[in-house]
Amino acid sequence: MKKNMTKWALVTVSLASAIACQSVWAQTKLRYAHVGVANAPQTLYADEVAKLVKERTNGRIEIQVYPNSQLGGVGEMVDGIKSGAIAMGHHDFASLGKILPTTAVFNTPFVYRDAEHSLRATDSRTSKALQEINKQLVDKGGMRIVGSFFQGTRQLTSKEKVLSPKDMAGKKYRGVPVKLWSSMLTGMGAVATPVEVSELATALATGLVVGQENPLPNIFNLKLYEGQKYVMMTNHMQSVLSVFINERIWQGIAAADRKILEDTMAEVGKKTLDWDRETSAKYRKDLEAKGMIFIEPKDGLDLEAFRKAVLTQINKDFPDWSSYIEEIRAVK
Numbered sequence: 561m562k563k564n565m566t567k568w569a570l571v572t573v574s575l576a577s578a579i580a581c582q583s584v585w586a587q588t589k590l591r592y593a594h595v596g597v598a599n600a601p602q603t604l605y606a607d608e609v610a611k612l613v614k615e616r617t618n619g620r621i622e623i624q625v626y627p628n629s630q631l632g633g634v635g636e637m638v639d640g641i642k643s644g645a646i647a648m649g650h651h652d653f654a655s656l657g658k659i660l661p662t663t664a665v666f667n668t669p670f671v672y673r674d675a676e677h678s679l680r681a682t683d684s685r686t687s688k689a690l691q692e693i694n695k696q697l698v699d700k701g702g703m704r705i706v707g708s709f710f711q712g713t714r715q716l717t718s719k720e721k722v723l724s725p726k727d728m729a730g731k732k733y734r735g736v737p738v739k740l741w742s743s744m745l746t747g748m749g750a751v752a753t754p755v756e757v758s759e760l761a762t763a764l765a766t767g768l769v770v771g772q773e774n775p776l777p778n779i780f781n782l783k784l785y786e787g788q789k790y791v792m793m794t795n796h797m798q799s800v801l802s803v804f805i806n807e808r809i810w811q812g813i814a815a816a817d818r819k820i821l822e823d824t825m826a827e828v829g830k831k832t833l834d835w836d837r838e839t840s841a842k843y844r845k846d847l848e849a850k851g852m853i854f855i856e857p858k859d860g861l862d863l864e865a866f867r868k869a870v871l872t873q874i875n876k877d878f879p880d881w882s883s884y885i886e887e888i889r890a891v892k
Contacts, residue, residue: 588620588621588622588813589622589623589624590621590622590623590624590647590648590805590809591624591626591631591646591647591648592606592610592623592624592625592626592646592647592648592649592650593626593630593631593632593637593640593641593646593648593649594606594625594626594627594637594649594650594651595627595628595629595633595634595637595651595756595757595758596627596628597627597628597781597782598627598628598781599781600711600777600778600781601709601710601711601712601775601777601832601835601836601839602650602709602711602801603627603628604835605650605709605828605829605832606623606625606627606650607625608828608831609623609707609824609825609828610622610623610624610625612824612827612828613820613821613824616820616824617817617820620814620817621813621817621820621821623648628758629756629757629758631646631649633737633756633757633758634651634655634736634737634738634756634757635655635658635737637649637651637655638651638655638656638658638659641703641804641805641806642659642701642702642703642806643806644702644806644808644809646806647805647806647809648706648803648804648805648806648809649803649804650707650709650801650802650803650804651801651802652664652667652736652738652799652801652802653665653666653667653682653705653800653801653802654666654667654736654738654739654740654741655736655738655802656697656701656703656705656802656804657738657739657740658738659697659700659701659703660693660696660697660700660701661739661878662693662696662880662881662884663693663697663705663802664738664739664740664878665689665693665878665881665884665885665888666681666682666689666690666800666802666888667740667797667800668740668874668881668885668888669744669796669797669867669870669871669874670796670797670867670870670871671798671885671888671889672798672800672888673889674798675710675713675798675800675833675836676833677798677891678708678710678798678800679708679709679710679800679829679830679833680891680892681888681891682705682708682800682802683708683826684704684705684706684707684708684822685822685826687888687891688887689884689887689888690705692884693705693884697804698807702806702807702808703804703805703806703807704804704805704807704810705802705803705804706803706804706805706810706821706822706825707802707803707821707822707825707826707829708800708801708802708803708825708829709800709801709803709825709828709829709832710798710799710800710801710829710832710833710836711775711777711778711799711800711801711832711836712775712776712777712778712799712836712840713775713776713795713797713798713799713836713840714773714774714775714794714795714796714797714798714799715773715774715775715776715779715791715792715793715794715795715796716733716748716771716772716773716791716792716794716796717771717772717773717774717779717784717788717790717791717792717852718733718770718771718788718789718790718792719770719771719787719788719789719790720770720771720789720790721789721790721853721855722771722790722792722855722861723855723859723860723861723862724861724862724865724866725747725748725749725865725866725869726749727749728745728748728749728750728771729749729750730749730751731750731751731770731771732750732751732753732768732769732770733745733748733750733751733752733753733769733770733771733772733773734753734754734755734760734763734764734768734769734771734772734773735752735753735754735755735772735773736754736757737754737755737756738754739877740874740878741754742754743873743874743877743878744796744797744870744873744874745773746873747869747870747871747872747873747874748866748869748870749869750771753768753769755768755769755772757778757782760772760782760784761782761783761784761786761787764784764787764788765786765787771788772784772788773794773796773797775799776791776839776840776843776844776847777836777839777843779791779843779847779852780843780846780847780850785847785850785851785852788852789851789852789853790852790853790854790855791847791852791853791854791855792855792861793854793855793856793857793861794861794863794866795863796866796867796870803825
C-alpha cells in the first residue's frame with residue numbers, strides 16, 4: 561500500500577511539473593507595437609503573423625499586437641524595443657537609423673527594381689547586406705531585424721499640382737521623422753518637415769505642411785484626401801517595412817520557435833505583395849471618388865528630374881552607403 565502511495569505521489573509530481581512547464585511556455589507573450597491604423601496593410605500583416613504564430617507554436621508564443629501608436633510614436637517604439645520594454649515592432653528600416661545609420665539604406669529611393677525584389681533583398685535569412693547590418697544592430701542596439709513585408713509604393717500628395725522638384729521649392733512637406741526622409745524631400749526641392757503619422761492629418765489641416773508622401777492605402781486610410789488634392793505618381797520608394805525584435809528576448813525563444821517566427825513572417829510578407837496588387841487599383845478608384853486627381857508622366861510629371869535630384873542628394877548625404885546599395889541591387 562505504501563509503495564503504491566509513493567508511486568502515485570511521484571506520478572502526481574511528474575504531472576504537476578509537466579503542467580507547470582506547459583504553463584510557462586504558454587506565457588511567452590511578445591508585445592508587438594506599430595503605428596499602422598485599422599485596415600492598413602501593415603495592420604493586417606501584424607495580426608496575421610500573430611494568429612499564425614500562436615497556432616503553429618501550439619500557444620507557446622503569443623504575440624499581443626498594439627497598433628495605431630498605442631505604445632508611442634516611432635522613436636518611443638524603437639527605444640522601447642531596445643530596452644526590452646516592448647518585445648518587437650515594425651516600421652521603415654530608416655527608423656533604426658538612430659541606432660545604426662546604415663540601416664536606412666534599405667529605404668533608399670529608387671534602389672529596388674520592383675516589389676518582389678524589395679522582399680528578396682531584405683530577407684534576413686539570405687540577404688548578405690542585411691546580415692552584415694544585423695550584426696552591427698545587435699552590437700550597438702541590442703536588437704535585430706527578423707522579417708520584412710511590402711506596404712506599397714510611396715507616392716507624393718499635395719494641395720497643389722507638382723510636376724518637378726521646382727514646384728516644391730521652399731514649401732514644407734511632411735516626412736517620416738528620420739534623416740533619410742529629410743534628405744529625400746530636400747532632394748525633391750522641399751523644406752523637409754518631420755511629423756509623426758498620428759499627427760499628419762492635423763499638420764495638413766492646419767497648414768503646417770502642404771504635402772506629404774505615402775503608399776495609396778495609407779493615403780486613403782488616413783483620410784488624407786480631406787486635406788490633399790493631388791497624387792503625384794512618383795513611385796519614388798518601394799515601401800518595404802522591417803520587423804525588429806529585442807535581442808535578449810529573441811535569444812530567450814527556443815530555436816525551433818524562432819524558426820517558426822521567421823518562416824511565418826516571410827510567408828505573410830509574400831502575401832503582402834498579393835494584397836498590394838489586389839488593392840492598389842481599388843484605392844486609386846476610392847481616392848478618385850473622394851476628389852483626388854492623379855498626376856502621371858502623361859500629364860507632365862518629370863520622373864527623371866525627381867530621380868536625379870533625389871539620388872544626388874542621397875549620395876551627398878550618405879556617401880558610405882555605396883557598397884550596401886551595390887549588394888542590394890545585385891540580389892536576383
